[in-house]
Amino acid sequence: MSIKSRGNLLRGVLFGLVLISQTATTEGRIFQDEEHNRPGEDLFKKVWKPNQTDKSNSADGLGPMFNGISCVACHNQGGIGGSGDNIANVQILTVLPRQDSRRNFRLDQIALEMLFKQAVKLHPDFEFQNSVILHRSSVQNEAYGRWLKDIFEFKSVTKATGFESNRKLVEERGRLLFETPIHRVKKGSAKDRYTIQISRRNTPSLFGVGIIDMISDQDILALESAQKKTDGPVKGVASISADGEIGKFGWRGEQSSVAKFTAQACAIELGLSNVDHPQARLPFSKSRYSIQKSHDISKSQIKELVEFVNSLDPKPIRRSKTHSELQLLQKGQEQFHTIGCANCHVQTVGIAKNVFSDFLLHDMGPELADASHSIRKKTHSPAHSPVYGRSKAEFEIQNPQRWQTPPLWGAALSAPYMHDGRADSFHDAILVHGGEAASSVDKYQRLTPFDRKLVLEFLQSLGDDSTGGNEELPPETHGWGTPPPRSRQGRLVRKQP
Numbered sequence: 001m002s003i004k005s006r007g008n009l010l011r012g013v014l015f016g017l018v019l020i021s022q023t024a025t026t027e028g029r030i031f032q033d034e035e036h037n038r039p040g041e042d043l044f045k046k047v048w049k050p051n052q053t054d055k056s057n058s059a060d061g062l063g064p065m066f067n068g069i070s071c072v073a074c075h076n077q078g079g080i081g082g083s084g085d086n087i088a089n090v091q092i093l094t095v096l097p098r099q100d101s102r103r104n105f106r107l108d109q110i111a112l113e114m115l116f117k118q119a120v121k122l123h124p125d126f127e128f129q130n131s132v133i134l135h136r137s138s139v140q141n142e143a144y145g146r147w148l149k150d151i152f153e154f155k156s157v158t159k160a161t162g163f164e165s166n167r168k169l170v171e172e173r174g175r176l177l178f179e180t181p182i183h184r185v186k187k188g189s190a191k192d193r194y195t196i197q198i199s200r201r202n203t204p205s206l207f208g209v210g211i212i213d214m215i216s217d218q219d220i221l222a223l224e225s226a227q228k229k230t231d232g233p234v235k236g237v238a239s240i241s242a243d244g245e246i247g248k249f250g251w252r253g254e255q256s257s258v259a260k261f262t263a264q265a266c267a268i269e270l271g272l273s274n275v276d277h278p279q280a281r282l283p284f285s286k287s288r289y290s291i292q293k294s295h296d297i298s299k300s301q302i303k304e305l306v307e308f309v310n311s312l313d314p315k316p317i318r319r320s321k322t323h324s325e326l327q328l329l330q331k332g333q334e335q336f337h338t339i340g341c342a343n344c345h346v347q348t349v350g351i352a353k354n355v356f357s358d359f360l361l362h363d364m365g366p367e368l369a370d371a372s373h374s375i376r377k378k379t380h381s382p383a384h385s386p387v388y389g390r391s392k393a394e395f396e397i398q399n400p401q402r403w404q405t406p407p408l409w410g411a412a413l414s415a416p417y418m419h420d421g422r423a424d425s426f427h428d429a430i431l432v433h434g435g436e437a438a439s440s441v442d443k444y445q446r447l448t449p450f451d452r453k454l455v456l457e458f459l460q461s462l463g464d465d466s467t468g469g470n471e472e473l474p475p476e477t478h479g480w481g482t483p484p485p486r487s488r489q490g491r492l493v494r495k496q497p
């Protein structure tokens, strides 16, 4: 990372604070549409303010920590509820143990205990896991700004991918991977050095999540066992969420239902405490959570929000205008099958027709690795063992290279791509696939330019944009200093090579 982009990174976070606190005072609802009376839609578009109170709520409103001022601030491409551009990416702060001489992270018991002991001094939420959300904004701007500066002393910054150092790659892939958006800072004295990194998550589209919610666990487990039986490299595993159910939402499938994700999004992205989730707290606070007497958003409001999100239809496949166009798209889809894309991007899963996902986690190789949330500390009785570093602690380590296959329905409207939004086009997205998908990428690269184009044209047909949704959002609805850029071409749908 250059000095300039390093500076921009910090400034990006800090600028967000100032601008959002100014715009956050803008009250009211947006996109007034008299025709429907959908309270959930109003809540999705509502611009929240700090200390906002209304009939049902008397708590502290937006914040104290937040990433956006409304749901639609991030979820808007291709219409309300769509995906988000990179400006809205969520940032994650992760601590990692010191590296050994082979440049691998030391993951032994002592190194991990030392790590957690140090990390909890940075942020209280590092108590049981190695990652926290690095919020864009806080109602306590100045104190948060000081905390941020403290964390990023910018002593030494290296670019890295996951647990492995960069490998030499073919030129084009190398170009993309060089732009890997993980930033690392070394902290601590020589004796107890550790690393902190920032990585990011791109906002996925919510079109069709209500249907995904209804896919049965059996349908997903059947795909898992079918992949186990094949000889090929593709061996997905179902994600098991914290509550023991099959996870279908989030880039790593951490959540099992739209309802749970929504309650969490209210609390984490907007700082709206609710009955199912405590709001994110100030990193320099001493209390376990921001304790409030009442909730910022009521149970019935969450229910309305969930109903609205569940009602968002998947974007349809674009209809071909001519017979020859139809034939070309069919050929493109055949290639998509032949080169193995459909092994993971399964066209139909149970009731989800044309969803193009298997909802399984796959090892996508070291270049897509992100060690965030990869180390968890399990104590046998957390209530009775507040002493850090006790030898009773056990650590659970997750493979940082695993990601859930994202559905491709509507993908033409949801650039940029991949969990961190590093790919601007379908071509770039395919080239950064590795791990279990490596042989599929090789086959793609060996296709004739014409056949490759057919695959891209097929992907471009997933998501009809003739129904609108490309309009710019009024600035007061998103609060970003600059309006979310539509694309390098100035259009929502990015041009493919």
Ligand code: HEC
Binding pocket: 044, 067, 068, 069, 070, 071, 072, 073, 074, 075, 088, 089, 090, 201, 202, 203, 204, 205, 206, 209, 248, 249, 250, 251, 252, 258, 261, 262, 265, 266, 269, 270, 305, 309
């Ligand atoms: C700051 C940007 C931002 C805001 C504001 C935001 N989201 Fe999200 N949303 C994201 C990101 C990023 C993810 C992916 C998170 C992950 O996988 O770790 C996501 C994922 C989701 C998902 C899961 C989708 C899937 O298929 O995996 C749901 C549901 C969701 N958000 C609903 C909401 C709701 C409801 C609100 C308003 C209360 C909201 N979001 C506000 C950025 C945002």
Ligand code: HEC
Binding pocket: 234, 251, 336, 339, 340, 341, 342, 343, 344, 345, 362, 364, 368, 403, 404, 405, 406, 407, 408, 411, 414, 416, 417, 418, 419, 420, 426, 429, 430, 433, 436, 437, 440, 441, 444, 455, 459
């Ligand atoms: C081994 C399973 C697997 C195979 C094979 C595979 N993919 Fe993927 N695909 C994934 C996963 C997992 C991701 C998300 C990875 C990430 O975000 O880091 C992804 C992401 C994508 C995305 C970006 C979607 C988005 O919303 O960001 C596109 C487009 C895509 N794949 C197309 C293809 C095509 C075309 C092929 C065939 C050349 C293919 N994939 C082969 C698993 C696979």
